[in-house]
Amino acid sequence: MIKIENLVKCYDDVVALKGVSFTVEKGEIFGLLGPNGAGKTTLMEILCGLRRLDKGKVIVLDIDVSRRPDKAKRLLGFCPQETLLYKYLTVRENLVFAASLYSLRSREVEERIKFLVKFLDIEEILKKRVDKLSGGMKRRVSLAASIVHDPKIIVLDEPTVGFDPHVKREFWQFIKQLHEDGKTILLSTHNMEEADELCDRVAIMDSGKIVAIDKPETLKRIYGGNAVINVKVKDFHMEKAEKILHKLKPKRENNELKIFVNDPWKLMPEVSSMLFAKGVLAEKIEVTEPTLEDVFINLTGKRLMEGVN
Ligand SMILES: Nc1ncnc2c1ncn2[C@@H]1O[C@H](COP(=O)(O)OP(=O)(O)OP(=O)(O)O)[C@@H](O)[C@H]1O
Ligand SMILES: [Mg+2]
Numbered sequence: 001m002i003k004i005e006n007l008v009k010c011y012d013d014v015v016a017l018k019g020v021s022f023t024v025e026k027g028e029i030f031g032l033l034g035p036n037g038a039g040k041t042t043l044m045e046i047l048c049g050l051r052r053l054d055k056g057k058v059i060v061l062d063i064d065v066s067r068r069p070d071k072a073k074r075l076l077g078f079c080p081q082e083t084l085l086y087k088y089l090t091v092r093e094n095l096v097f098a099a100s101l102y103s104l105r106s107r108e109v110e111e112r113i114k115f116l117v118k119f120l121d122i123e124e125i126l127k128k129r130v131d132k133l134s135g136g137m138k139r140r141v142s143l144a145a146s147i148v149h150d151p152k153i154i155v156l157d158e159p160t161v162g163f164d165p166h167v168k169r170e171f172w173q174f175i176k177q178l179h180e181d182g183k184t185i186l187l188s189t190h191n192m193e194e195a196d197e198l199c200d201r202v203a204i205m206d207s208g209k210i211v212a213i214d215k216p217e218t219l220k221r222i223y224g225g226n227a228v229i230n231v232k233v234k235d236f237h238m239e240k241a242e243k244i245l246h247k248l249k250p251k252r253e254n255n256e257l258k259i260f261v262n263d264p265w266k267l268m269p270e271v272s273s274m275l276f277a278k279g280v281l282a283e284k285i286e287v288t289e290p291t292l293e294d295v296f297i298n299l300t301g302k303r304l305m306e307g308v309n
């Protein structure tokens with residue numbers, strides 16, 4: 001569906017993309033996960049024919065985007081990082097305007113608006129001016145405007161950045177629904193939870209390069225490091241517990257014992273019964289599995305941006 005080959009883009013002395021290659025299959029949700037400045041927006045803008053590339057190739061459904069940006073644009077719906085809506089127009093006027101860019105027939109426009117209003121539950125705000133809307137509602141309208149022409153591929157640049165968890169989850173449902181309806185989706189995020197929850201495959205990006213591409217589970221298995229079994233016992237039992245579990249090389253941290261293993265769920269009941277057999281009752285035994293954040297740290301030595309989401 002999308003084929004990106006050795007893409008290079010420079011802004012004066014900044015090399016924003018340093019030879020990026022990947023493909024996105026039909027019906028996939030593909031994620032670009034990377035911190036500020038990784039090159040996510042630049043890549044998406046080039047893909048959507050909004051920015052020129054310096055080197056490489058971008059093919060969308062057999063169309064070379066550099067040669068036929070007009071044709072490619074019809075296949076793609078781009079929902080940018082900063083919502084591009086006319087704030088003094090109503091929601092409906094914005095949607096009609098967005099549709100006018102794709103020379104749809106007026107009946108088609110009405111049908112699409114009707115569908116989108118229902119899908120995104122925006123009936124009540126249809127006559128409201130955009131500058132009167134909440135951030136979450138603006139995002140819904142922005143999504144509606146970007147897919148008004150019913151594109152096969154939907155490109156979402158940081159779709160939920162800055163939203164509270166509830167609004168974020170609501171928006172995830174819209175993305176999942178579009179996926180179920182057969183759309184191919186490319187999204188960028190620096191939220192590892194979002195990438196994990198939504199994406200079939202994830203490309204980890206850092207400083208203009210892709211450092212790994214795979215399914216979230218595979219990335220976590222290969223690059224995430226060990227899972228941890230956290231064991232909490234009463235303070236006066238701590239040393240005894242350490243002795244009982246010494247073969248598992250527990251590390252004491254903040255009044256807990258941490259055991260680093262590959263297969264935590266298999267070992268967890270054993271840990272519990274080893275302690276119990278010697279009269280030590282665990283107050284808590286908990287497993288922490290590796291996240292995409294751990295994958296990012298292990299691959300780049302840096303953290304993903306924290307506190308942004
Ligand atoms: N119009 C521009 N002119 C000059 N440099 C730019 C321009 N746009 C982006 N850059 C630079 O290119 C690099 C990649 O930026 P880009 O916006 O693509 O990253 P990003 O991954 O989308 O980051 P963010 O998570 O902050 O949105 C950064 O170093 C940025 O400063
Ligand atoms: Mg960006």
